[in-house]
Amino acid sequence: MKKLFVIDKTVFFGSLVFIFLFLSIGIFFPSEAERIFSEVQGYILYHFGWLYLLSVSIILVSMLLFSLGRFGQLKLGPDDSEPDFGYISWIAMLFSAGMGIGLMFYAVGEPLTHFMMPPTAQPRSVEAMREAMAVTFFHWGIHAWAIYAVVGLSLAYFGYRYNLPLTIRSGLYPLLKDRINGPIGHAVDIFAIVGTMFGIATSLGLGVSQINAGLNYLFGLEFSPTVQIAIIVVVTAISTTSVVVGIDRGIKKLSEINLLVAILLMLFVLVVGPTSTLLRDFVQNIGLYLDSVLLRTFNIYAYEPTPWVDNWTLFYWAWWISWSPFVGMFIARISRGRTVREFVAAVLFVPSGFTFFWMTVFGDTALHLDVDVAGGQLAQQVVEDVSIGLFQFFSYLPLPFLTSVVSIILVAIFFITSSDSGSLVIDTISAGGATQTTTVQRVFWCSLEGVVAACLLVAGGLSALQSATIASALPFSLVLLALTWALYSGMRADLAQRNARANASGALRAQPFSEVPWQKRLSTMLRAPTSRDVNAFIERVVGQALNDVAEELARRNRVAQVRQVAETGGIELVVPNEGVRDFVYGVLPATRPVAAFSLVQSAEREERWEAKTYFSDGSKGYDLMGMTKEQILADILYQFERYLALVQLPDSRLVTTAPEHSAEI
Template identity: 35%
Template sequence: MPPSDDERSETAQSGVHWLSAQAGTSQPSLERGRFGGTERRHERPVDDDAPVSRSDLSKGREEVLEHRAAYINWRVLVISSAVILCFSIWAILMPRGARTTMKMAVDWIAMNLGWYYVLTVTLVTGFVIWVAFSKEGSVRLGPDHSRPQYKLPTWVAMLFAAGVGIDLLFFSVTGPVVQFLHPPFGDGGTREATRDAVVWTMFHYGIAGWAIYALLGMAMGYFAYRWDMPLSIRAALYPLLGKRVRGSFGDVINIIALVGTVFGVATSMGIGVVLLNVGFALLFGLQQGLALQIALVVVAVVLTIAATTSGVDRGIRWISELNLWSAAAMMIYILFAGHTAFLLNALVENIGRFFLTLPERTLQTFAYEPDGAKWMASWTLFFWAFWLAWGPFVGIFLARISRGRTLREFVIAAITAPVLCDFIIVSLFGNSALYEVLQGNKEFAQLAVESPERGWYALLEMFPGAMFLIGLATFSGLLFYLTSANSGAMVTSNFSASIPDPSHDGPKWLRIFWAVLTAVLTVAMLLAGGVPTMEYATLIFALPVTIIAYLVMASFYKVLRMERAERKGQVLRRPSMAPIGGHVPERSWRQRLERLRAYPSLPEVVHFLDRTVRPALDDVAGEFRKQGYEVEQGVIINASGIEEPLLRVSLDTFRAFQYHVAIVEAPVPMFSGRMSRETDVYYRLEVFTQTGSGGYDLMGLTRQQVIDDVIERYEAHLAFLTLSTETDTASVLTPPMPRPD
């Protein structure tokens, strides 16, 4: 998306024109890191790639990117493609052997590593909730001054579209029926089994999966939009790994994420064609079977190629919105054409029971049940692996649409609004199916268990106007299917390339390549056994993705400590040296009164900038140089072509102090007190550091007050660095910082 006028601080690295060269010799105490009277020496080895401190994030863009221009990462592309292609060939040539081998691997994982999947998802869920309700929850995915691009209803709708696929329709009927007849513990067909049947499917499509999406989405979005890094997982690991993310270690991370994503997308596509195969057969009299399924895969590839080569990406986005409306229409039809009172009562009870039993289910491994591992492998472990595989895919999309949101609203929205939509779909379909089973329809129950895709359409045939509903349901499923195929090709192309601009995607040919390769993998898994084989492959290949989840949590926790240190540093001052006592420059009572009626025009702001602010910054820069500081002065040319002053003081390996005065347009309030207004906007002079606006206006200050504000901000920066350094801790991958002798 194109940068807006209020994104100037993010362009400081690339849009600066330096007016004067660096002057003076660096003051020894500053070069050694003397903050608040405490000297800390940081003499890092030349070959040490780890970040010196978490205050070095401003260097991340240069250290993560090898080149300024986008390029194909051939090592990631070739290795990941080879893994997927070899697996596909194996499954196509030896379908029975592939299915048997994967079944053995899944049985071993379920027996020995089921606890690991459960614990990982539990920790991820707890972590994102902690982030949302911590003090750092107010940190934005972007500079402090950034604001969301989309209105709340639009954004929530896009969240739902991002993480809901055709697999939800597939499991919304078979899941509740299976849990009713064959629950994980106890006897089937009992009252207890009835109460839990739908809730288990709601649990599998509930908070846990969206917590995984939220973790990867907020991490990638934070580093992309707040620190101007690429929108990638390797950038999200920069605080933990430093320059290592640019080398082999980063490539391994990308390969794991890419392979897991392709298997997740292929599984969703495979489930989709199995389901749509029945719908098209009913609507058009086609022959159900593998040939029709492969034809549907080919259709998805052709439409993806058409969207890529003909520039109809807007049409694909329009389709993704249309599938929401079609899904909503289908739900309304089922609600009012079915047993309305029963469905609404059941929905309320299901949601209540979900939240009441959530803690127990979250850590449930069925260690004391004879067939507990088998049930876990078929249900909970598969879904946790599915969400982990889809995590990087959905995370990128969530990050793209959430720029300017706070971490708190991002997480809370992600684990509530889409989850509620999932609950409605699962409850309406699931309880409609249960109603038929409870009425003694054994034939339908057996069909839903043995052939879920046929069971789903068999349920639709029981409603009045069945053919209309089947057509609507097939159309809705087709839209979900095509959206997943096209989006998957886009995201996988991004993972196999290095793209500095988060708003850009991989080249067209690369998207076509991944669309074709994903289709080949989908066909291979269909040949090797269909949906069960897809479940096996997802559970196996999602296992390495759990490592990424842990690394992202560690990296993001580290950077949140940096944010906390900066917040504390803003109030950590030496009282005897605080010039005017606060963030907002102190004004006299006359200045305050005048400011209440002052809504300056652009020429007035430019005049004040030239007459007061620039001379003040020149005075400060001159005094800094006189005392031996390393100072740079420059300008940033804004969208109106006006040069905005920038002052930067270098601090060796620490993040430099930056003071940028930007012209910001703002609406004139209706209660401004003016008798008449010639314009609806006025202009402010806001101070920007590397993390955004300070939120106050310099207009109307004296030259001395501007100087005092520079020194105040500089002291706040030093206090932040002091606290950041004192709270720095070593990790396994990040060596400890050298300490003074």
Template identity: 45%
Template sequence: MSEQLTPTKPSLLKVNWQVFISAITIIFLLVGMSFWQPEKMKNTFEDLQSWLISDVGWFYVFTVAVIFFTTIVLGISRLGDIKLGLDHESPDYGNFTWFAMLFSTGMGIGLMFFGVAEPLMHFVSPPLGEGGQITDAQEALKLTYFHWGLHGWAIYAMVAIILAFFSFRHGLPLSLRSALYPLIKDKIYGPIGNAIDTFALLGTVFGVATSLGFGVLQINSGLNYLFDIPVDRTVQIILIIFATSLATLSVTTGLDKGIKILSQTNLFFAIILMILILLLGPTIYLLKAFLQNAGAYFSDIVYKSFNLYAYQPTDWIGGWTLFYWGWWLSWSPFVGLFIARISKGRSIREFVFGVLFVPAGFTFLWMTVFGNSAINIVQSDALSNLAEIAKTNTPIVLFEFLQYYPMSTFLSFLSLVLIIVFFVTSADSGALVIDMLASGGKTDTPAYQRAFWSITVGIIAIALLLAGGLAALQAATVASAFPFTFILLISMWGLVKALRIDHTKKMIAQQSLNTSGNISSTNMNWQKRMRNLMIYPRRTHIERFLNEVLKLSFDTVCEEFTRQGVATTIESGEENSLKLTVSHGSEIDFVYEVKPIAYLKPDFASTEDDSENAKYFRAEVFLKEGGQNYDIMGWTSQDVINDIVEQYERHLHFLHVLR
């Protein structure tokens, strides 16, 4: 199950050549067609998108609802106890850093452009009625919450859970192909897996490229509005080159430096901007509106999840809800893979509630502060043309909105900086994900390989901008959500199946595991047990125990398994660990490993004399699913053999339950 994808030829690049060559070929073909026949491509993909929205929209609504409610169930059920990683692993990133990277990659840039525009557009052009009424203002925020809330984040969360679970807990590649492991097993390493990764790579490349292309159009409009910089292709190409250069610098410095620092900076300045608008505007009204909006959203969440306006037909749903669902789904391989990459070590419950409610809660507050403030301006100022600008010139409406506030120039400049940095963050995280897909899930690729993809996305954005093919590729990206929904639904079924298996194993272990019983059932008297409790071994003591007692125990067990015709191996690992592996062919192998783990001595055990030896070591047991958090230091060889046999009995029972 831990087989790794390897290149088919020697190279300085760490890539899966089947995926790499296929993706590059299709990219050149599609970009070439954008140059050759941009209008034909645009019309073809827009017709496909229109057909999907009109005739298959119900399936999008059904799929997103299933994903949302399944994600909630995973979070609140017993399956939520399972970790996205081994049992002993802890999260790689602190909560603030994790939330910052979630926010910046998942939707940060969307909030800058639609925080003012979308509530205004729903207010003046609601799904039903003529608009402009108080009830339309309330409905506008409910709809905005719905489009940017829990459903969209549930899509990202589900893809991320699937990828993180199979990669970090079961040793599969951190790649979309791993989602199908429960269904096709080792065939994920063949043509099917290559095709799935190629599909995800193309969707990410064109999704990021089209967003970068359209984004510079909006940045250019903002620069023109603030500084009279002309709106033309030259400026836009310069902006793409600038953003790509920053993204390349960020992605080459790695996840723990460039992307992490940019994400934290983004979140910090976004919070400052939101607080300023809150304090400079009608503060009490906005706080009241936030609570009321949130209550209305949650009270209508089931109804809106399935509302297709079947009894009151309207074109509104196709241009808004269905388009949003298609866009969230099409971006989920990219964002889901990135979220999986940064979420190792978290339990599914912690992950679900963190991914769903923290970014969504921030989004709801943001949309209230900007959206309700904008609607309040329109309602109280008869001369305001904000609503009209929102419909006709969306990129400018944020800057027009800020003109109603003190320090408008500073607020506008801060907003422009945020927009630019958000785009850079999306581009560098996109390049990181593309690189993982192209390399078969590897996370240790060379910096120049990640830089290659960052530069490639920038070149594609420039090419499509010059050829007029951005709209065609945007439509194609949204249309790609349709086939991906089938992959995702099948993968969800496989995930639930695999989670139930893991939970079964955990329950079997809990029912039979009694750590103290392992010791007390032996001939060790209570005085010896007491001495073991009061001794804090050094590394040399642990190493002697491993070499003398544990090695003898493993050799004895290995000899017996060999006599029984079962293939068994013993190997040394890092930090002088010792691992026993019993092979079960196509079924899950049994692994029993003992590692020396360092801890700080407790205060009551420390003395002035041992200040230089403040650490002590435990000989802890690790199974295939991770550390079991119990210490066997001081056990006799017979004690260790008994524990191996007991753990092996549980493993056989687990395999029996699976069959």
């Protein structure tokens, strides 16, 4: 009988305990909840606000250095891996998962709020207008995406290159070694789930408030917690359906549709608004952002304390940190085969560039409308209720009813993609990195997200959601710093191995492929083996060779294991080695297109099955089909000889130990 849940019990139930402890405040002390949440938020920001600011700064600098330096050439996966998704689909998915609801909620609201209440300038002045856009760019720029990037890069790097499970603890392996499977690793994953849950709940709270505000503005539907809970129920049900369908058919399609509709809405505002002025403003805004980014990165207003930095910058940083396990895990799952440089450049600059243009189109149009047409009324309405700001904004443009309806649909779809993406991520972490879990389990997490958002909205509105986000982000900011250092250690180890391999290659003999009779090699190249051929070859020939080596090593008092890898149908020889990465010689069935020598053959292209090798350092594998047992034995010994030469070099201390391989590759 199939299990209803596939979970890591400690992480699963530990996360639920913390989630329900926080929810119990709102459920059992509803009259006191808002005060309690507010006091918690104030205490954390006063005593640890500097930590949020410093952590984000270190992470951003590290991501830039990783991409620009020698680490940038490393791949998120074996050296010969290719991306699983096309570039446009990849960008659409990471963007929709990252900031969709927030962009809709704050695109008009944040610039106008800063215009009315700027941090340093005179309210409603030209300087306030410039400062409003510079601050908005700062909050939604590369700092936020650097936080997502460090989690995504860490998970993708150690997950796809080291064959570790896709959980947050895996990113700490270079620092913790086998202790990632103990209490520290459990605590890290629990923090990740709790932070993700409350980060998503905050976004869902923003989304449902804006949907309710739009329906109230258009149709007079009551703006109340009751209506908002009803909206949560409806949209969560749709999200659950998308989760059950999966990434390729559900989230991917919704993300692509939503990005297209969002672009069309932005272009509409650009065309009907002050187009030439907006293009000029965009250039100016980029300059203002670059001019002030360094100071704002470290500016906590230490000498002139102000609640502004707590309410805006520190809240945003905590929000991004709490979202980072969710977005980072999600973009890691869709980023296999990318290089470190490609990953960091795309994640940092592509969504940020789009966001900057989006904020310019909506924010600057709103500023110009407020000054030239609305006479300050639009900004005043936003200050009173930011959730209604976007719809009030559309009332000053053509087709206000249509654009408002489209905006509500956009927010709803962003709501859905955030919820179902978050559910998949939490599900993966709670299952110990397993990506194939039960439908019941995915539905459970998706439903719980809606319950958390509804309870916190009832308990204290958006302020309760913000407090929960800030509290959950505090411990995870330390985890992010540890992930950054672990990434540096792991990538440095791989480069050390690559350099050592180049230095040692002259002392080692060439691979034994030349020993295969040339007629047999040619026949193997031109004839496409079937899946059955490859599986039989791996079972009979490769398996025997690996077992022979393992038995001989055991006779020489060297621990060695041969493991079947159920998920891939492969087999691997693992020789543990304390202090350095284990020796792994694995073979699995793989496919590639058969060579075509004519147009007819090209049109009827077949897939060629191979018995492909893989190793613990992510280096390129090769096909063993056509080799005899003796030739495979020679190849194993060649690889083992090369491995021993590498780990005995002076730089071997840099080689990160690989963990015990699971049944998932």
